[in-house]
Amino acid sequence: MLFSPVNALDIQGCDHGGEFDNHAFHKLFADNGIQFRFSCPRTSQQTGKSERMIRNINHVIRTLLFQAHLPPNYWAEALNMAIILLNVLPSRALDNEIPFTRLLGATPNYSVLRTFGCLCYPYLDTTHKLEPRATPSTLLGHATHHRGYRFLNLNTNKIIIS
Template sequence: MMEMTRSILKHMDLPNYLWGEAIRHSTYLLNRISTRALKDETPYESFRKKKPTLELIRVFGCIAYAKVDKPHLKKLEDRSRMLVHLGVEPGSKAYRLLDPQAKKITVSRDVIFNESKGWNWRSNIAD
């Protein structure tokens, strides 16, 4: 698990303080990958007795645009915020998202992803 976590952090050039989120995401992935020990069954299937859905999996650390849920937006106000994807919120179909400037995690279901881009942590902007 630590190898996957290290790879995830290095691949997207993420800061080490996100290691807990990377471990959570690694666990989420490993529970949905078949293993020889369970004879081509996933740990998720073995525990829940149903196949896991993989539609929520996105690239960890990619840019995510979350819908702004503010009532009475003015015509020219932004309708989304640029955040960093940190995986799926446990027990829901929502995503964990980090605002790198405020260092605050939010949860949202209304998200559009740009999986080919990541945050530039050196200059604190999107690449």
């Protein structure tokens, strides 16, 4: 990362994508004294670190989907798991430190990790006492706004949280 004069930070890895080139982004950086520059069009060499990280993430996503025998349309679920894994595993880029620990100063809780794509039988909330209390499902990862996990119900192809 390059530093500009007068405590302004030059952000590396900004292409001209709409998620970066908008008023809110410009205002956030200006309010915090951060100077940024966009890379030239079609020059991924200027954003090498970002491009390499995207490639690593894509490799993990493909591996997770392949070993779970899931089609590519579950890429978002695999992406969430890939990011969790990359953040709690030691990184050579950080001299084998754990990104989670470096950022938060705490040890990650590995006991909540489960195998992506494994066969599970999550508990179902039933309305009748004789209905099944579990269904064969595939684990898709952690639920974003719940303390549970996301599953793909193999009978209905619907995602459930349990």
